Amino acid sequence: MNTIFYKLGGAITILFLVVLLPLGFVMLEIFNNYNHTHLKEETEEMASQYAIMLSAADRLDVDLLVDSMSTETVREIIVFDQTETIIESSGMESFSPRKKSSGTEEIGSYIDPKTNQHYFYAGKPVLDNAIASIYVFSPSNMMSSSAVRVQNALWLSGLGSLLLALGFTFIFSKKLTNPLQMMEKTAKKLARGDLNTKVPVTTRDELGSLARSMNELARELKRYRDNRREFFSNVSHEFRTPLSYIQGYSHALKNGLQQNEDQRQQFIHIIHDEANRMNRLIEDLFELSRMEEERFPLELELVHLGHIAQKAVEKVRPSAGDKEITLVTEIEEDIPDIVGDSFRLEQIFMNLLQNAVRYTEHGCVRVKVLAEDGKVIGTVSDTGLGIASEEIPHIFERFYRIEKSRARDFGGTGLGLAIVKQLTELQYGTIDVESCDGKGTTFTLCFPEAREGDE
Numbered sequence: 001m002n003t004i005f006y007k008l009g010g011a012i013t014i015l016f017l018v019v020l021l022p023l024g025f026v027m028l029e030i031f032n033n034y035n036h037t038h039l040k041e042e043t044e045e046m047a048s049q050y051a052i053m054l055s056a057a058d059r060l061d062v063d064l065l066v067d068s069m070s071t072e073t074v075r076e077i078i079v080f081d082q083t084e085t086i087i088e089s090s091g092m093e094s095f096s097p098r099k100k101s102s103g104t105e106e107i108g109s110y111i112d113p114k115t116n117q118h119y120f121y122a123g124k125p126v127l128d129n130a131i132a133s134i135y136v137f138s139p140s141n142m143m144s145s146s147a148v149r150v151q152n153a154l155w156l157s158g159l160g161s162l163l164l165a166l167g168f169t170f171i172f173s174k175k176l177t178n179p180l181q182m183m184e185k186t187a188k189k190l191a192r193g194d195l196n197t198k199v200p201v202t203t204r205d206e207l208g209s210l211a212r213s214m215n216e217l218a219r220e221l222k223r224y225r226d227n228r229r230e231f232f233s234n235v236s237h238e239f240r241t242p243l244s245y246i247q248g249y250s251h252a253l254k255n256g257l258q259q260n261e262d263q264r265q266q267f268i269h270i271i272h273d274e275a276n277r278m279n280r281l282i283e284d285l286f287e288l289s290r291m292e293e294e295r296f297p298l299e300l301e302l303v304h305l306g307h308i309a310q311k312a313v314e315k316v317r318p319s320a321g322d323k324e325i326t327l328v329t330e331i332e333e334d335i336p337d338i339v340g341d342s343f344r345l346e347q348i349f350m351n352l353l354q355n356a357v358r359y360t361e362h363g364c365v366r367v368k369v370l371a372e373d374g375k376v377i378g379t380v381s382d383t384g385l386g387i388a389s390e391e392i393p394h395i396f397e398r399f400y401r402i403e404k405s406r407a408r409d410f411g412g413t414g415l416g417l418a419i420v421k422q423l424t425e426l427q428y429g430t431i432d433v434e435s436c437d438g439k440g441t442t443f444t445l446c447f448p449e450a451r452e453g454d455e
């Protein structure tokens with residue numbers, strides 16, 4: 001049996017006792033009061049009737065009468081004469097009337113010193129010269145049979161409801177603990193790495209929502225594990241290519257076979273490029289991991305997004321010129337500041353602009369910055385290759401590149417947009433992309449404008 005059952009059962013029993021005991025006590029008091037009143041009335045009535053019977057009876061029959069009255073009614077009876085001497089008694093002899101003037105009525109209670117029995121009594125005058133009064137004594141613990149039945153029913157119902165409560169506790173605690181035990185088992189399985197387990201969700205209450213949360217946790221863990229696997233395989237894949245280039249060309253250089261100076265220079269150039277590429281890869285990865293762990297230091301200040309975009313445009317202008325791409329800017333001067341890190345915002349624009357130039361053969365790359373509804377919006381659009389709609393959901397993933405073989409010709413590693421997204425979100429912004437395959441792409445950045453009091 002589980003502790004919840006004991007705890008719940010204990011609590012219910014205590015509650016029960018706290019409520020039932022005083023209630024029972026009060027009911028018993030009421031019941032006793034009722035019974036005593038009834039008993040006193042009955043005793044008085046009997047005394048009156050016996051007094052009438054005695055006054056009509058023969059002096060010699062008193063003995064017989066008292067005997068039969070007493071045995072029939074299970075009461076003690078004493079008959080006094082004018083001098084308060086006992087003429088006849090059913091057994092109790094220690095009593096003497098309190099009211100000394102004989103022939104008066106008297107009621108009260110009395111404890112027999114011999115038996116310690118408590119009695120209610122009633123004394124009535126008898127209209128007879130020899131007999132003065134008759135006293136009838138009813139034991140105070142005497143109850144009528146209907147009263148006994150009521151008392152028994154009270155006891156039974158108390159006991160019954162206690163048993164019922166315990167039964168309910170048992171069923172209820174079972175209902176409560178079964179899913180909990182199941183969840184405990186699942187949690188242990190998850191801890192052992194079995195991430196395909198699921199807890200059945202059977203109710204819509206807190207337990208059900210706990211089960212749902214556990215399933216969600218399992219799903220997240222699985223996604224995390226799969227991501228990590230994929231990440232490591234991507235990383236090793238990305239490093240393998242430049243490394244094999246470096247190995248191959250350095251080997252050729254070392255052997256120095258059939259090479260002229262031009263070729264050697266070309267090999268050295270390739271080795272240098274590939275080493276640079278690896279270096280950039282490591283830097284990008286390091287930055288990304290710091291951003292994901294939210295350990296990324298940002299120097300937040302009030303900045304003009306338009307000025308930052310303009311700076312980035314100037315930096316990519318030479319590479320755009322190489323490809324005969326026109327760079328067009330539509331930057332509004334009169335826009336509110338935003339809160340951001342100017343260096344990182346420039347990095348975002350640089351990444352988007354480099355992509356735009358890289359994936360555009362001819363046409364134009366347009367940069368817009370404007371303010372709208374409390375937001376500052378920056379867009380980078382091009383008339384380049386475009387992105388197919390099924391690729392769009394993935395382009396912000398790490399290492400995701402479209403047409404992987406060709407992407408290498410462009411020199412990309414697929415980390416740029418992942419970094420852009422992280423950086424944007426770290427600065428309270430959002431990034432969206434719209435694209436038409438073969439026609440061009442537009443990236444839209446949206447940052448909340450700075451409010452008063454922002455620094």
Ligand SMILES: Nc1ncnc2c1ncn2[C@@H]1O[C@H](COP(=O)(O)OP(=O)(O)OP(=O)(O)O)[C@@H](O)[C@H]1O
Binds near residue numbers: 359384401402415
């Ligand atoms: N403006 C664009 N037009 C067409 N395709 C794009 C554009 N921007 C990104 N892409 C596609 O999205 C992929 C992911 O872009 P991302 O910037 O993350 O990587 P990358 O440019 O390949 O490498 P990196 O930026 O790390 O050097 C790119 O490989 C490219 O195929």
Ligand SMILES: [Mg+2]
Binds near residue numbers: 351354355412416417
């Ligand atoms: Mg890129």
